[in-house]
Amino acid sequence: MDDIKDASVQRPALDRLLRYDRRTEARYEAEHGRARAAHLRHTIIFGILLYILHDISTYLLLPDHYRIIVLITLFVIVPCSLATAYGVAKVSAELREIMVLGAMLAATALPLFMFYYSDAPHSTHMNVEVMLCVVFANMVLALRFRYALTYSCLILFAAAFAVGMKQGVDPDLKIALCFQFASVCLLSVYSNYLFERRRCMDYCVSQEAMMRAETAETAEKQFQVMSKTDALTGLPNRRFLDERLDEWFSDDRPAAVMMVDIDHFKLFNDTLGHPAGDECLRQIADAFRSAFSEPDLFCARFGGEEFILAIRNAEDLQARHLANAVVRSIEALGITHPGRSDGVEVVTVSVGVALKRPAEPVSKSQVLSQADEALYQAKRRGRNRFVMRSEVVDPRIAVNS
Template sequence: MQLTESIAQRVGEAIARSTWKSVDPFLLKMMQEANGNERRMTVRWGMWAAVACYVLYGAFDVLLLPDVAHRLVAVRISVGVVSIALIEFGVRRNFSLATLNVLAALALVTGATAWLLFALETNHQAALSDFMVFGTVFVLGANLFFNFRFMVSAISSATVTMTFVAAALFSLQTELTNRLVLAAYFINSLVFSLYLSWRLGSERYKTFLHALQARIQEQAAVERGQMLDEIANTDALTGLRNRRAITRDFVDLCEEWASDDSEIGVVLIDVDYFKRFNDRLGHQAGDDCLVALANALSATAVANNAIAGRYGGEEFVVLCKVATSDDLRELSGKLCQAIEDLRIPHPNTGIASGIVTISAGASLTRADKSVDFYSLLQEADRALYRSKFAGRATFHIYDRETMDEDESRQDIPELLRLALEKQLVSVVYQPIYDVESGSVLGYETLMRLRNLRGELISPAVFIPVAEHTGAIVELGIWVIDQACRDMVEYGLGAVVSANVSPIQLKAPSFPLRIAEILQRHGLAPHKLALEVTEGIDIVPEAQAEWNIQQLRSLGVQIWLDDFGTGFAGLASIRRFEFDVVKIDRSFLHDCQTAEGRRMLNDMVRLLRNLGHRVLVEGVETADQQALLRRLGVHAMQGFLVGRPLPIETMDRPKVDRVA
């Protein structure tokens, strides 16, 4: 049976209810039906055991009541055979447990009454008086041996007791004292065994309730874990696998790849002129377009045993296992064609078709099995640029032998090495707003990288490479330096934040370099905030923890970014005093459902109770902004209130302090 919220509520109320009050009939029925077959077998074998003892007691009939022994033994055997026959018939015909219990109770009453009626005819009344004491075995059997419902136990045991009490008082030919003692003994046995039967039934019911409650809690925990896992691995807008999930899928494919002869293909997809589409039609139309594209890409990928995911913005990734580069070429062509078949009008493409198209670049693993995901993604990105140079709406497969000399110089590590020297790196700022007042609280600094042709390279491509090569250390310092310079030069008067790589955070000299930057530009430390991503498990990193403590003592704000997407967040907020905690955009986008809204509300309440200021990313609609206001969120960030822009082009309204 499905454990619903209604059942969970019933269980909670039943556990809180006093023992003396009536039980929940629905839950009682559940308990009785639980392990039904096993309990039916218990009745069956219990009857066999009871009949065996009942017949064996015939030996005492022969010894104590020899004058009627032949009839008593015959009664025992007859009642035993009929009782077993009825129970076996009921088992084979799948009688309910309640019916089998009633048959067993009738067998007990019949066995006791039939024996007593014939035993009263004996001339050995004194011996019978002593032997009748064993009639309490039937009472105990009804109340304790068999697991009858209390009403069945009470009726059957009371019937046996009243029969023996009546026989003792009115039929037994012994002294009155003996008869009164015997009657009192039976009545006491009935009362105490009935009480024990009721207590045992009550305890069984309570045990069942607690076990059921544990199952409900376990099920809720599993469902919550599955939901969190789905949120952490699913793009909120399109429902596709997100960047984290795609990276993990590649690892899984690599494990399969090691044992077969196939190759792994990576297809990087970019929507042509998507910024123009957004600017002309609006972001809602842009989101609708991305959802339609995602559905088409996913359907095509599934049809070709591939995996589609959204890598960020208007970029998508498809992973596949192929035998040759021709198979990868065929899949890339199908993906491009699937988007063209949608015939989504594009008002500003500059090409004759006037529809939304995609450009794709693909790369393939090599026989030495030494290529990692980011290397393949980098190669696919280079092939994607070739597709754009070729006029877009097409695809290219990366081939090292055919890449010209100019493109070889566009290698990402080489670009990163030249980034500062050639001024290929720049920053843009995305405003952070107070949810209640609407005033600007600060700006988040975002790094941008262009190749030698002046084309933007996706952060999803160059950031992992920069971290892998160590280039992120100097680039990150440059970004922080530039942000502080702009703060002072343009008189923003607000907090400016910058993301910190784990490589930077673990560098011993990092706090000193930050202090030097602040001193050089004359910027108050509290005007700078460093964002630590939740995925960085800083708790076990002694150097990272020491650096954070030094930065806080300096006066620099420490923010926790992307809360809820990784596994280190709860440990971090317990260990560190963050000035602001930023909840990942996926939780806000999931608020279209009641469960999603409850999840976000619980997260906000948790953070507020711990004393953290809360910032939610990804605000794209007025309804989302209104929801954040109702939840008591302090700050927000998203395309609705402000896009990332160069400082020269953005408005700089009056600001308030954050944290």
């Protein structure tokens, strides 16, 4: 059973870009999507405030372009960021992360362009604005790793291009600036990787533990079912029968118990062999299972060729109708019985019926004994019939079954 349990547990898949398999991704989004959207929304709003505050330093570094920077910030960057903050909770997980990536690329493009375009003496210090954006995107917003990697590569490429094409900058300073951009991008994306990997691995471990617990619970339930099921017929076994009757006999509601025995079953086995006998038992069990599938109707294998049929809230008339239907339905199966010497050529059953009447102080064992006594009377009267316990007047006479 342990081998089966281990084989059924599959750890959620995670690729090199820290992407879950589709099923795990859907489960993660269902569990954590709202929290992720809330985190992005609050962080974006904080980023907008920080971005606006940094316009003060931009005024000191680029006084000649300050007006256009403020206009782009107020009428492009801020509206786009607010739209993203609003939309992250309204779209799919994939589109949500793409929207945030796009917003960060737009927010980083402005200081990077001013770094390249401006001729102001301190314009090279705009590199700090760009690097703050990179740190914010990768470590505060915590872009999903594949998007953080994409964002960092694009910004690093654009920054290297801007540094290389900027006029009037000392070559040594250009090299230093490229190293600064590369260091910040590498450091932040590596930090993002470590954070994202821990998040993904923790979820994978928790899912694996949950799946193992579910598998163990399923295995336990299957074991419990198997422990109460007859292996040959698939019907409930004696253990299930005892538990169910104990429950039924603990209240005042009426019940009928029928003991069913296959007529001349030993002769059937002697004539056709035990494999045919087993198949006969399975066919009869299938007939009982299809007829006794309600919560208040059930059938169990009592042992050998004997079955117990039990009906809750049943009294005399209903029990008679049902017992007669059982006898006739098994005869109608038409299972050939060549070993009989009584002129009957098919398998039949005899049924003994005992009742637990409303509020009657009778035990389970007493009713089973009464059903057994009625069964012997049915056999004594010629088999292929039912007898009610109330109809038994003679002492029980043992007969060969």
